[in-house]
Amino acid sequence: MNGADDNKVIVQVDKTVVKITGVDVKGLNIQELESLLKDKLKSMVRIIGVTGSSLEMDVYGIEEEDVLKEENGIIKAVALADGITLTDLAQISSVNKIKTVDINDVPSYSEGQCMKERWL
Amino acid sequence: MFTKAMIIPTGDELAAGIVLDTDAPEIMKNLLAINGSAEVVRIAPVIDKEEAIVNKIKESAANGYDLIVLIGGSGGGHRFSTTLGKDYTHSSLDMILSDKQEGALYGKNGHMWSKLVIGKLGDTLVFNVPGPYEEATATIKAFKDSYKKDSHNLEEINKSMLEALKAKYGA
Numbered sequence: 001m002n003g004a005d006d007n008k009v010i011v012q013v014d015k016t017v018v019k020i021t022g023v024d025v026k027g028l029n030i031q032e033l034e035s036l037l038k039d040k041l042k043s044m045v046r047i048i049g050v051t052g053s054s055l056e057m058d059v060y061g062i063e064e065e066d067v068l069k070e071e072n073g074i075i076k077a078v079a080l081a082d083g084i085t086l087t088d089l090a091q092i093s094s095v096n097k098i099k100t101v102d103i104n105d106v107p108s109y110s111e112g113q114c115m116k117e118r119w120l
Numbered sequence: 121m122f123t124k125a126m127i128i129p130t131g132d133e134l135a136a137g138i139v140l141d142t143d144a145p146e147i148m149k150n151l152l153a154i155n156g157s158a159e160v161v162r163i164a165p166v167i168d169k170e171e172a173i174v175n176k177i178k179e180s181a182a183n184g185y186d187l188i189v190l191i192g193g194s195g196g197g198h199r200f201s202t203t204l205g206k207d208y209t210h211s212s213l214d215m216i217l218s219d220k221q222e223g224a225l226y227g228k229n230g231h232m233w234s235k236l237v238i239g240k241l242g243d244t245l246v247f248n249v250p251g252p253y254e255e256a257t258a259t260i261k262a263f264k265d266s267y268k269k270d271s272h273n274l275e276e277i278n279k280s281m282l283e284a285l286k287a288k289y290g291a
Contacts, residue, residue, distance in 0.1 A: 007223035007282060011289045015227065028139045031253040044289075046252050048195070050133045060289075083140070 016064055016097045017048075020055045020078060022089030033081040040077040041070065054093075055084075064095045121271065122187035122245065125151050126180040127162040129191045130173060130209050131251065134165035141165065143191045143256040147249065150260045151187070154268060161185075168193060173212040181244040188244055189260070192251030194234045209248045210235040217241055221274045223282035225289075234285060238278045247277075250285065258284040 030047045033055075037045040041062060049056035055078065059067060067074070071092050079086045127147050133139045144162045151160050166176050173190070180188050193209030213220070220239025226232050236259065238247035249259045262284035266277045 007221075007279065008226060009223070009282060009286055010226050011233070011286060025138050027137060029142060030139055031142050034253075048252075050139050052136070052138055 015058045015060045016062060016067055018057050018059055018067055019094040021093040022087045022091055024085040025050055025052055026083055028083035036077045036080050040073055064097050067095050121155055123158050124185045125158055125160045125187040126185040127189050128176055129165040130193045131165055132168050135167050142253050146257050147189050147260050150264045154264055168208055170208045170212045173208060174216055177246060181241050186244050188246040190248040194248055194250045210237050213237040217246055221278035223278050225285055236278060236281050238274050255285055255288055258288050
């Protein structure tokens, strides 16, 4: 088999992408932060993006409004991680649940595009 | 059986010291579990640019490393958020490897979460693992187990790594 024969797996899991800004990040142990957030939210969390001033994470199985209700608790949990310092502007700046896909309404494909990313 | 292994972490956030590399020790532990007499080296993180990644792979292979493991950059997120890590590891491997096997995990919205590639560059076996610690740990363990069974069956190694990754999502 050649690389052209991709093995593709679709995972049926709901996730919400959460972005926190107003933090100073240096020397962060992502594993520790994920554990703190998992304890707080009682759900799986994956840190997917880190800059010197922001964090982005996937939160699984929790609705957008429930994430926003927990904003203060989430910010406090984040502050417990080594390598993160909160500023006065620390906040959840965006919460976006991923789109669901209607299997009967698959968007058209344009050349050069990843086949699976037509729905974004 | 490999005798000289190179671990190459990738990521601007690692190179800048914003996040710690907790993956590389796990990778090294598992490689040494396969061959305790091997030389295993972890180099400084490489930035998220295809050219930098490709050059480092070629340089390592030319220096006699017969196994190269890349960490991170396996997803597709950077195309949708400018603050996400740049995912150029799998595309770099796509460009230079032969006899390669690939497997990808997608969310139900069609977004590619992770692509795992394994293949050969000359006599050097090269593959990647995802950056998130639990995913890196699960996939390197799967690599270890399937490599010990049959180090030449890249299709089976890739498949077992993808299954281990999928299991991290309860799927």
